[in-house]
Amino acid sequence: MNSQCPIGIDPMVGDLDGETARIRAAGPITKLELLGVPAWTITDHAIARRLLTDTRLVKDIDAWSLWSSGVVTREWPLIGMIDAGRSMFTVDGGEHRRLRAKTAQALAPRRLAELRPVIERMTAELLDDLAVAGAGGKVVDLKQVFAYPLPMRVIGELMGVDRADHPQLLDWYKAFFSVMTPQDERLEVIDAMDAYFTDLVRKKTASPGDDLTSAFINADEGGELLTEEEVVGNIKALVAAGHETTIGLIVNTVRALLAKPDQLANVVAGEIDWKAAIEETLRWDSPVTHLLMRFATEDITVGHDVIAKGDGVVMSYRAIGRDTAVHGETADDFDATRSTVSRHLAFGYGPHICPGAALSRLEAAIALPALFARFPGIRLAVPDNELGNLPVLTQNDLEALPVTLHQAASPPVSG
Numbered sequence: 001m002n003s004q005c006p007i008g009i010d011p012m013v014g015d016l017d018g019e020t021a022r023i024r025a026a027g028p029i030t031k032l033e034l035l036g037v038p039a040w041t042i043t044d045h046a047i048a049r050r051l052l053t054d055t056r057l058v059k060d061i062d063a064w065s066l067w068s069s070g071v072v073t074r075e076w077p078l079i080g081m082i083d084a085g086r087s088m089f090t091v092d093g094g095e096h097r098r099l100r101a102k103t104a105q106a107l108a109p110r111r112l113a114e115l116r117p118v119i120e121r122m123t124a125e126l127l128d129d130l131a132v133a134g135a136g137g138k139v140v141d142l143k144q145v146f147a148y149p150l151p152m153r154v155i156g157e158l159m160g161v162d163r164a165d166h167p168q169l170l171d172w173y174k175a176f177f178s179v180m181t182p183q184d185e186r187l188e189v190i191d192a193m194d195a196y197f198t199d200l201v202r203k204k205t206a207s208p209g210d211d212l213t214s215a216f217i218n219a220d221e222g223g224e225l226l227t228e229e230e231v232v233g234n235i236k237a238l239v240a241a242g243h244e245t246t247i248g249l250i251v252n253t254v255r256a257l258l259a260k261p262d263q264l265a266n267v268v269a270g271e272i273d274w275k276a277a278i279e280e281t282l283r284w285d286s287p288v289t290h291l292l293m294r295f296a297t298e299d300i301t302v303g304h305d306v307i308a309k310g311d312g313v314v315m316s317y318r319a320i321g322r323d324t325a326v327h328g329e330t331a332d333d334f335d336a337t338r339s340t341v342s343r344h345l346a347f348g349y350g351p352h353i354c355p356g357a358a359l360s361r362l363e364a365a366i367a368l369p370a371l372f373a374r375f376p377g378i379r380l381a382v383p384d385n386e387l388g389n390l391p392v393l394t395q396n397d398l399e400a401l402p403v404t405l406h407q408a409a410s411p412p413v414s415g
């Protein structure tokens, strides 16, 4: 039983591999302490799958005893990850299906095929920016210039968010996720984002566009209208989820491959599929470290432990990806040739499984080959072990990814 000594999580994410190993070592289900608040977490693939389809676990924060009893309040730095307004992210059952329906349509394969050329164009533009920033062998932050803006442009296009507003939104999300942000500031950012998206919904109500925001606002034949709160909640969820996680996927894949030149060479040569490299990153260095949170509506027995009614349950997806029962003793190694690359839960499982999974895979499958085709000489500019994580507890992403795009021009040969 682990319930006596919850494992503290380092909010500065100083040693993510060490922490992932430590929580895995504590058992398939264990207790974490998240900035002072205890919760169960799951590190075991099979148990995670079982619980992610267990209707006794719900997303409704009012089912959380620490919240309903007033122990956890809006002062807790992670509250925005859970108390995010009514949306497909926070409800279950029939209501959930209703709130999620249009998202599934908007992200269906046929619609994504239409987005492909748009994503290709955005990628090419940002690669031009990268070429300029890294000209002459200069060190450039690949994250800042390339991986950071791309997913916001894609989800912004889909949702109908003006390009001019992207820098503001990215700043808000940076402050929202960072543990360094004082809580009063974070709450102001949350209010500002609510106001922004409410305003967007009102504008799109007045003049609808060919975007998912307008689709949420307008009921289709026989369809029920979503409330304004639900529309705003859904948009907030899709913009947040649609950009932050995909930045991590691109950054973490580039990092993995630059640190493993043999595998990179095989991918570039077509001997390993880009798809496999992307799936292996999702498994090995999942962009989501911990997903907060579900709550037990009755006691749930898991092995020797009992998740009591009212307890919170986290899914530690990065740890789940390292499950040796699924991936064998080499689970801690990045290996895009392993047979289990696709057997990860990085997009979750069950009714809440990520509705944007195919979109994020598409973005990565466009951005990564284009990057390495354009800059075959790209190298890490600092040793891999000096790359630092963002101080974000739930999301797994680097602070920066300094690279050089070309071998520095060799000095002219004299004589």
Ligand code: STR
Binding pocket: 080, 081, 082, 084, 089, 193, 236, 237, 238, 240, 241, 244, 245, 288, 291, 395
């Ligand atoms: C961020 C704040 C907000 O306005 C709305 C949401 C709801 C969806 C959440 C998002 C949050 C944080 C990142 C999440 C996303 C769903 C998927 C994404 C948790 C709380 C992941 O990182 C898996």
